[in-house]
Amino acid sequence: VAKKVPFTVSAHGRSWSDPYHWMRDTSDPDFAALLAAENAYADAFVGAAGGGGLRARLAAEMRARLAPSAVSPPQPWGPWSYYQYVPNGMEYPVLSRKLRSSGGLAGRFLSYLSDWEKEEVLLDWNEIAEKFGYVHIGSCRISPNHRFLAYTLDTSGGELFSLEVKDLQSKHVIFSPPDKGIVSLAWAHDSENLLYTVCDETLRPNQVFCKKMQSDEAGLLVFMEDDVNCCVDITSTKDFKYITVNSNTRTSSEEGFYFNFIPNTNAFCDVYHIYLVFDCSF
Structure with a gap:
């Protein structure tokens, strides 16, 4: 049984009790002890049920349906x-x-x-x-x-x-x-x-x-x-000539610059301030 620690949560003008809020701290030794006890209980229950063969029987039934x-x-x-x-x-x-x-x-x-x-x-x-x-x-x-x-x-x-x-x-x-x-x-x-x-x-x-x-x-x-709100994703066009670098947030997606790959070098040059695209054709 998990312990209860008094804790009050408030949001949007409402308040309510959350006695299990302490579980957010996964480094709490009581949290690890609770998980170990839950796993031990589950193993004992499944091991004893059905004459000890419940786990194997369930696995066999699921495999038979695949x-x-x-x-x-x-x-x-x-x-x-x-x-x-x-x-x-x-x-x-x-x-x-x-x-x-x-x-x-x-x-x-x-x-x-x-x-x-x-x-x-x-x-x-x-x-x-x-x-x-x-x-x-x-x-x-x-x-x-x-x-x-x-x-x-x-x-x-x-x-x-x-x-x-x-x-x-x-x-x-x-x-x-x-x-x-x-x-x-x-x-x-x-x-x-x-x-x-x-x-x-x-x-x-x-x-x-x-x-x-x-x-x-x-x-x-x-x-x-550098924007911590943006995640970067890359894709290539179907002819593989261009590679787009997409900067996305939860509410927006943009390609900020256009880059042209210079053959036989490791340099990228800014060409147009329209799309972020790497021209990798030689």
Whole structure:
């Protein structure tokens, strides 16, 4: 039974009693003791109910109501078809792709002979979960040349995502910065520059970095939002020519400047005071 501590809350000309207001202080040792007692009670109740097999029976009933596998519709892009599916008996999805046929009966026959229907696994959530015990993939972006896969992942459950870039030819992770709290990703048209946002200590996305894949240098800071009321998000246009940096509040959204990426340099130049857009075409 949780303790009660007298406390009065007042707002909008009204007052009421909140004896459990003390629970807002999660460092209170009584709060940790209460959670431990609640968990112990729940474990004892479930362990004793149904002859001790209630938990296993409930889990079996829920699994029986789930489809053995789930597959997303294939998304054609360039020479590939991308899709996700949950393998039978697994908890997490797998991102895969297959080469598309050239069209027509002859094209499909040649595709069959050349093994074009062979699946290529790009990212298996289950392998990561087996290593860390848990995984949550946030953003997941394929580069325009279909060679790199950039994704954010959380392996602790704390919603602090890290970034990994995988070379789909070598199957190795080639870039993994130490930053935590990475939210959105966007590839430049050349597939060599990846832009990503990083959160501050309050978990507000406020910085945009640009990383060149073939360089050993760390990501370059190209934009910072100083307004604590604004969160930064980045997206790319469908042709990957432009990357927009969007500064959003709860009630507004704006692109404040227009930037043009200078080829073969790490410089961005202010062109128009209209939109914040990175021109990453070379």
